[in-house]
Amino acid sequence: MTYNYKFPHPAVTTDVVIFTIDEDSLKVLLVRRGHGPFEDRWALPGGFVEIDEDLESCALRELAEETGVTGVFLEQLYTFGAPQRDPRERVITVAYYALVPIDRLHPRPASDARDVGWFCCDSLPALAFDHADIVRMAQQRLCAKLQYSTIALQFMPGRFTLGELQRVYEIILGEPLDKRNFRKRLRAYDCLVDTGQQRRNGNHRPARLYTVKEPGAVRIVR
Amino acid sequence: MTYNYKFPHPAVTTDVVIFTIDEDSLKVLLVRRGHGPFEDRWALPGGFVEIDEDLESCALRELAEETGVTGVFLEQLYTFGAPQRDPRERVITVAYYALVPIDRLHPRPASDARDVGWFCCDSLPALAFDHADIVRMAQQRLCAKLQYSTIALQFMPGRFTLGELQRVYEIILGEPLDKRNFRKRLRAYDCLVDTGQQRRNGNHRPARLYTVKEPGAVRIVR
């Protein structure tokens, strides 16, 4: 069975840059290619868009397949379509990026038989296709959005301390922030709720635990 | 002759939202569909991506075909791929938007036999497919970029007055701006050159003529 067209059609895929914060680093999920071009190279999770499938649904499917998570932040990044980016046939990829909360990344990557792993953004292995470009653009976008939106909250677990949140900002921006200014700014955003609970976590004063007021929402600020 | 694939492939097009400023309005170029679905409806210029053609090249080709202009600002906007957006077959469109300088829009639209026209963004006719969504997003993007980049200069002819430039900002933003603050802001951007020339244009003092320092460049500011 084949599908026939009067004019040549490109293949269309979605690839997803799945970010999380782990071990004090911004990491992306990569899968090792088991065959085809770039065999054994690391690549972004992705796959062909089904003929009746929405682009975002396709990206969500990739995300769920690789991480098991649903309901997380996912946004279209850019469409990459250089004619020779895939040596087999013309493949246009609609790239997305997703943010997986710190406490929701455990299940899959290890359990799966395939070679899957989280890599620090600043020390990636050689990637297949133009995936290095895609990751670079996604990281730029994330960095930019951090400055004028509440996107960073998408990384946070159910309850967290302000210190932890500040660390997330610092990891993504790659520079230290002033504690008092940081807290003042987040107070102004009015996006957190003090749970009243505390967490004792070492040889020091316990920290207040906060939750996100509207967990799904990414608000534009500034 | 047909092209055969083991799996169904979507068709891929680019559509271009071509903006210009004319008659004190922000306008977009539309073409009337001569056949197929949405016959006689107005639609964005666009067409299928050739199998060896870069996405941006395809958009540039559409742009040149409809307006005759080359070398103008063109940027990818978003990719629209809802499964039923085209009733014939699955069509994914990579939307671009382009900015055509005021003094370069004359040649084609009238000379062409086809039904082509410039329409005010705020009084568009019913559009084919999901093109109304595309135009809306393009207009939002333009409006946003106006605030933090020098994108507006892409609309300007070779030489222009600060009053004319301010009008462009006001038309796109849909609100009046303060003259002194506007000039101070542009001075700070340091993107204009005073030609030393003037233009007499009515019963009032002549205006200085400026040119853009780096005509191709769109700088991020603020």
Place this chain on the structure above:
DNA sequence: GCAAAAGTGTTCCAGATACACCCATGT
């Protein structure tokens, strides 16, 4: 001389930055 757009600076306010000390806990 009058209408019409060009041109020009200062004051004020808000939001961002810089900065240092005490607090609660575990060892």
Place this chain on the structure above:
DNA sequence: ACATGGGTGTATCTGGAACACTTTTGC
């Protein structure tokens, strides 16, 4: 008692917003 991160407020700076009058021209 000391080491560790948690928690708090003020002074300053900077960029944006508000605002009015003089200039040059054509009629």
